[in-house]
Amino acid sequence: MNKSVSIVDYGVGNINSVANMLLRAGAEIRFARNSNEVRIAERIILPGVGAFDSCRRNLGAIPDLAESILEFARSGRPLLGICVGMQLLGSSSEEGVLPGLDIIPGKVRRFPSGMPGQTMALKVPHMGWSSVDADLSNPLFAGGLADFNRFYFVHSYYFDATTPANVAAWCEYGLRFAASIRKDNVFGAQFHPEKSHRFGLQMFRNFIAKT
Template identity: 50%
Template sequence: MTVTVIDYGGGNIGSVVNMLKRVGSDVAVVREPAEIASSERILLPGVGAFDRGVSLLKETGFFEPIRAFAVSGRPVLGICLGMQLLADSSEEGELRGLGLIPGAARRFAAKPGLRIPHMGWNAVVPRDHEPLLDGIAEENRFYFVHSYHVEPADESHVAATTGYGSSFVSMIRRDNVVGAQFHPEKSHDFGKTLLKNFAAA
């Protein structure tokens, strides 16, 4: 039940680590790529711009080891920017992402009364059965802060959606690789349940 959190310089990981510990998970924070090879599951956090996130993963040497870890079939969870990095690309930048779930991150279309970035509490609605949402009520609320959202190339990779102006994809899944656009570590009991489910995956 150990979750390995990747510290590649792409954001403050303290709140993620603290929430994982609250749900009873053992946590390993790694700063060396070789350390993830023996991990049970990895969590890729992230805030900020897409190209900077990709550049940091490459500069720290994590880019290819993360791809290799995903191919091994062990659980991978990317949150916020970490979810977008799982995709092929982003309208925000020019670099290629990890390519673990085909698709691209798109900026919210400007609409009257729609604030960008999307910031606040919204419900996450599973498309089918999403194991990380087990035990979470339909009337849930997760915390979002983002201007871009992933559009998977394959509809079967849509794990959950959220309404903001229109429906957008808030969770993606391809086999053992999952992305969550919201911040579970800031989403109180709903986020705790999701992270507990991931720790037990």
């Protein structure tokens, strides 16, 4: 029997790409466009693309949607934030002035310009394929992903977790940053699983089956 995943549709993020990859992973897809649809969901994915404040503003424009996501997180059911959706799980961002959801305490910071690479200064945004060093106990990285993986990143800001134990996977790009975060039933991926081919497909399978 397929397990359902509800994608929070609040006007940002490439939800069709996420939905298509989840379908390939065997999920039953639903879209949560209001607080009631979040509250009855089995699992939710919070996508996000663009600027932090823009995403947070869109989230706040739908009555009680942010509060329903907080209630969902407290319920123990699985929640996965992707890209800016992961950053919204934090407390605040240098990209804007609006508060995050503060589910996983931390501040979103901008990569410094001109970070040293092996042959030249690294460009911002961090864009392209990178491997991550994952926590072996994290169910998102089951099926061999903790040992061998390549995920697709596009971001200028990174999550600086208040508690290092909430970092589920690390990545190197001029500095060591959180590629994935976790607090109990709440997960985040700074990369885009929906653009990460078989590695992203396996991660979505893990989200469906292991959480």
